[in-house]
Amino acid sequence: MALTISDIGQSVLDTHYAVRGPIVARAQELEKAGKKIFYCNIGNPQALGQKPLSYIRQILALAEWPGLAGKAKGIFPSDTIAVAEMILKESKFGLGAYSDSKGLPFVRKAVAEFIQKRDSGDGVTVSSNPDNIYLTDGASKGVQTALRMLIASANDGIMIPVPQYPLYSATITLYGGRQIGYFLDEGSLWCLSEKMLEEAFISARAKGLRPKAICIINPGNPTGSVLTRDNIAMVIRFAKEHGLSILADEVYQENIYRPQDRFVSFARVMTELGEKDVSLFSFHSCSKGFLGECGQRGGYMEIRNLPADVLMQITKLQSVSLCSNLAGQIVTYLMVKPPLPGEPSYETYVSERDGILGELKLRAKLLAEGLNRIPGISCQPITGAMYAFPSITLPEGRTDEEYCMDLLEDEGVCLVSGSGFGQQKGTAHFRTTILPPTDQIEEVVRRIARFQATWK
């Protein structure tokens, strides 16, 4: 008899990933049937018109076909040819061979240098060890590896924000661990407070759970909030006090829209504090920022304060899948080593980068303002990342899942309901990306407004 659903393990059945759940499946059906769909469910910039950076794609083209530079004289900026040659030389075998399980050594070295340069300053020198860097297929695979290491038994709990990005809840469930939600304060720009962390921790312990780690998403997904240095120091102290590891999801570090905010990494603050006892897993990705190279599946995980024998276990797990894809590893290299002032590609790179970031900033403002003009919808300022997570007032007895499904059917706007991310009891939200082009953002807002005014 064929395999049936009753043969499937409970942890698989219990796993949910709202960003690509039933609502998206329905959107695809409607699209097939000819309906115009506005996909605001997922942070997939190039699917919404963002162009890849020329520098990155020129070098990928040269690296994919090594004979190309010699044949195509005058087409490629000279620095892209030099970088592609260096990549082919340093990788030894080009893009067609398995790399080390951790990824190509020269890429990991470049990532370590990037972290050192990004985080050092004001009298603090942050060091980074290439041996503690793992190149991964997007950040998701790194997060999954870290959680795999942390969840050892059915009582092991992982603290995650509410709302959170459902990669965390899905993976914790799949690996047989327990979610410990800590609430973010919507009224104060979704900020993080020690009180909320303590409450969540105490309540988990009272239920017999063993908290193993705390996940922080900074800038926040879906909230967009940007943590301050003091916030981060508080989390590190909290983790230390309770013997927790930290997972720092820092994939939106380039997506910060207000002049008064800036990205501060956990690596930086740990170094400032001289913290050696808290294990840190931090994640970055080529999919967000201004690259938006989701399809290339590039990213890395940097690890601090982990004993060598545990690192070896991680390397072993990575090795079972051999290595992350090489094009993604190269994009990761190019993300951390952009062209420098004076190099032939520099001006174009800066102009493309600033064009994208300027557009995102504009859209973040337009979207939040537009949503706030709709009676029954209240949106915090979008200060970072790529999403809005407004609260909505629903008719008595209705849910935000129903809201999002009906909005899709009526107006073709594909959002994700707040319940997929977690929210305070009695509240309702949706998540939408800020990624559609400006004219489409306005259209999306108009459609949501029309729906909100009439939905019962």
Add this chain to the structure above:
Amino acid sequence: MALTISDIGQSVLDTHYAVRGPIVARAQELEKAGKKIFYCNIGNPQALGQKPLSYIRQILALAEWPGLAGKAKGIFPSDTIAVAEMILKESKFGLGAYSDSKGLPFVRKAVAEFIQKRDSGDGVTVSSNPDNIYLTDGASKGVQTALRMLIASANDGIMIPVPQYPLYSATITLYGGRQIGYFLDEGSLWCLSEKMLEEAFISARAKGLRPKAICIINPGNPTGSVLTRDNIAMVIRFAKEHGLSILADEVYQENIYRPQDRFVSFARVMTELGEKDVSLFSFHSCSKGFLGECGQRGGYMEIRNLPADVLMQITKLQSVSLCSNLAGQIVTYLMVKPPLPGEPSYETYVSERDGILGELKLRAKLLAEGLNRIPGISCQPITGAMYAFPSITLPEGRTDEEYCMDLLEDEGVCLVSGSGFGQQKGTAHFRTTILPPTDQIEEVVRRIARFQATWK
């Protein structure tokens, strides 16, 4: 306190993957210290000098930088330009956007057509449904997904060959399932017998295990054996009788070296038998065959006889990691849609393909003959795949792990010990690839011979 090894789950600690284990780590150390190493541990063709096919890399270059074809007139064969344009159009957003969780629809459609064409004939029409095809980062990720679905409790067993490819043992252990080894008969070209399957099944049931599936690697890794149609029909009947699913690892389907052997797929034989009750997961990869594109991480899983609700669970799991990398998806497309006779790239493609396959055939013969000339080593003919798995006579009390480690230290030849793949008690083996260039194969054989003659 930082995470320590005692915080790590037992299933992680118990997981072993010999192909990249301690022996490879030691080889890398020795290489860093200046020693010449012959890496025969892993099927990584391009790391051993195999060139990528021009057709594939030309199209990847064009797809990575969409402006290229217009700028580089006369450099690319016209069919590569047309295919790249079609890819950019059909993918909608190029290589930088997440695709559907299952992969790009046009690639899945091409895979289904490939299977239909490969398997139909002699009065049998094999159909394949693109909805049941999942594009994966290499075959490994597909195998992991299938095993994730199958292992639901600590008593669930998966039948795997002895010797096997350690991806299977590693993943079963990591997912908390149980291995049920069935022996292959070394004396008859490592063939598969119903008797061996029955014995393994009965013994597992006697231990209280619940066998859920049987894995078959055809052509065999590490054995190189090629299954006949009748062998495959026997496995399908066996699976049906015992309510097992089948995992068919068919990544070496192009690597068959004797004129009397040919690749027969499980999909074909299932169709011949009209079998509708046995769930089949079959796997293919861009990393083997004559492409050898390991670093691109492309592959697919085709599923048959699985109810829609279980398929939805698989799609859900895939969606948590968003999608496989797009360059890998494109290489998968090009693998299943090679240029046709008369097209501009055809001659070059055929000449490169036949060159590679001819070399592999020659090396398979050279290596087996060379090994068989060494007293104390006995190697079956290498009829398929990319490996030899000879048995070795060891000095009393020594193990094949020690043999391989000392061979590495003394001669710089990096093999994997038979214990990493599984073997009959009282026997010892190693696995070596057939991939080094001809002159290096001869050197490897000389070094093994010298070592074998003197090692105590």
